[in-house]
Structures are given as structure tokens and as C-alpha cells.
Amino acid sequence: MRKLIALLASMCLSAAATAATVTITWTNPTTNTTATGGATIPDTGDGSLASWRFEYGTCSAPNVFGLKAGEIARPRASGGPVLTTTTVNLNPGTTCVRGYVANTYGVESATSNVVTRVVDPPQPGPIQLTSSAPTAYDVVPDYRQFVFTRGRAVGTIKLGAACDEDRTVGQNYYALERPSRVQLKTVPRSTALVAKCAAG
Numbered sequence: 001m002r003k004l005i006a007l008l009a010s011m012c013l014s015a016a017a018t019a020a021t022v023t024i025t026w027t028n029p030t031t032n033t034t035a036t037g038g039a040t041i042p043d044t045g046d047g048s049l050a051s052w053r054f055e056y057g058t059c060s061a062p063n064v065f066g067l068k069a070g071e072i073a074r075p076r077a078s079g080g081p082v083l084t085t086t087t088v089n090l091n092p093g094t095t096c097v098r099g100y101v102a103n104t105y106g107v108e109s110a111t112s113n114v115v116t117r118v119v120d121p122p123q124p125g126p127i128q129l130t131s132s133a134p135t136a137y138d139v140v141p142d143y144r145q146f147v148f149t150r151g152r153a154v155g156t157i158k159l160g161a162a163c164d165e166d167r168t169v170g171q172n173y174y175a176l177e178r179p180s181r182v183q184l185k186t187v188p189r190s191t192a193l194v195a196k197c198a199a200g
Contacts, residue, residue: 022117024054025085026099049082050104051075059096065114066096092121129163129174133196138188139169150194155184163197172196
């Protein structure tokens with residue numbers, strides 16, 4: 001029985017919207033392999049391409065397949081087009097992928113080339129500091145140390161007001177992102193106001 005040529009002339013992996021979802025793209029063979037020479041693979045009917053199988057696992061070197069961790073199979077729909085792309089979910093880390101194609105006789109090709117994909121682990125979003133005490137203070141410059149320090153109490157702010165974690169006067173006092181929402185009792189000496197803040 002004739003054997004199909006290697007499935008992938010090229011296979012590229014591209015990250016999709018989520019870090020672990022990867023798109024596999026490949027080029028299908030157009031001829032079979034035989035001892036005396038290849039014959040053209042028909043588009044439909046007996047001997048046409050019928051299914052694809054992709055193995056993924058570790059890499060023993062760049063683009064060198066190591067240990068198999070799993071596989072996915074993609075059948076061709078009856079009367080449907082020949083597949084050239086699919087998606088697979090990969091865990092964060094370095095993964096090698098290789099593919100095979102089979103015809104309607106169930107004969108599978110030799111292995112394709114191997115590609116390496118590095119999936120970055122997900123990164124959590126930043127914490128949001130919010131006010132943990134209702135008192136708001138103005139800030140005053142300390143010219144001896146070239147820093148700003150917490151000044152006098154000038155009003156109140158609702159608990160949970162957003163704080164700017166990049167601007168602090170120390171001791172867990174951070175600039176309020178919206179100082180205009182402070183209910184003032186005293187005219188502040190600065191446009192920036194601070195309050196005691198914690199991770200919300």
C-alpha cells in the first residue's frame with residue numbers, strides 16, 4: 001500500500017487571544033510516496049486526505065521532539081475541504097509539535113518537521129490600592145531631602161477610593177487618583193492629596 005509523504009512542508013504556531021491557545025498551520029502533501037515514484041493524491045474519493053493527527057510534548061533540543069505528552073486528531077468532514085489549520089491548547093512552557101496525515105485507506109504519513117513554541121505563563125493584573133482610612137491630607141515639599149511629605153488633614157474621602165501606587169509619601173500614604181472627590185474642610189496647600197491606602 002502506498003505511503004503518504006510527510007505532512008508538513010512548514011508548520012507555524014501563532015499565539016491567539018489567550019496565552020495557551022495556539023494556531024497550527026501546515027502545508028498538505030500533494031503526492032504519495034512509493035518505491036517507484038509518487039502519484040498525485042486525489043482531491044476527493046479513494047486515497048484522498050481524510051484526517052490529521054498532531055502530537056505535542058517536550059523538546060530535547062530546539063525543533064527536536066522529546067517525550068510525547070498528548071495528541072489531537074482532526075477528521076475531514078464528509079465532502080468538506082482539506083484542512084490546513086487548527087488550534088490546540090498548550091500549557092505554559094516550551095512545547096514541540098509534529099503532525100501526520102492519513103488517507104481514506106487509513107494509511108498515515110511519515111512524521112512532519114517539528115516546531116517549537118514557547119507559551120508565556122499568564123500574568124495577573126496589578127492590584128488596586130484603595131483608601132483604607134477616611135482622612136485626606138495635603139502634601140508639602142521637604143527641600144532638605146527633596147521629597148514630599150504628608151501635611152495636615154484637609155478633608156474626608158470615601159473608603160475604597162482609588163489610590164496611585166506610583167506616588168507615595170511613605171507609611172502607606174498614597175496620592176488619591178481623584179482628589180476632587182475629597183470633601184474639603186480646609187483649603188489644601190497642594191493639588192495632590194494623599195490618604196492611607198491598602199490593596200483592594
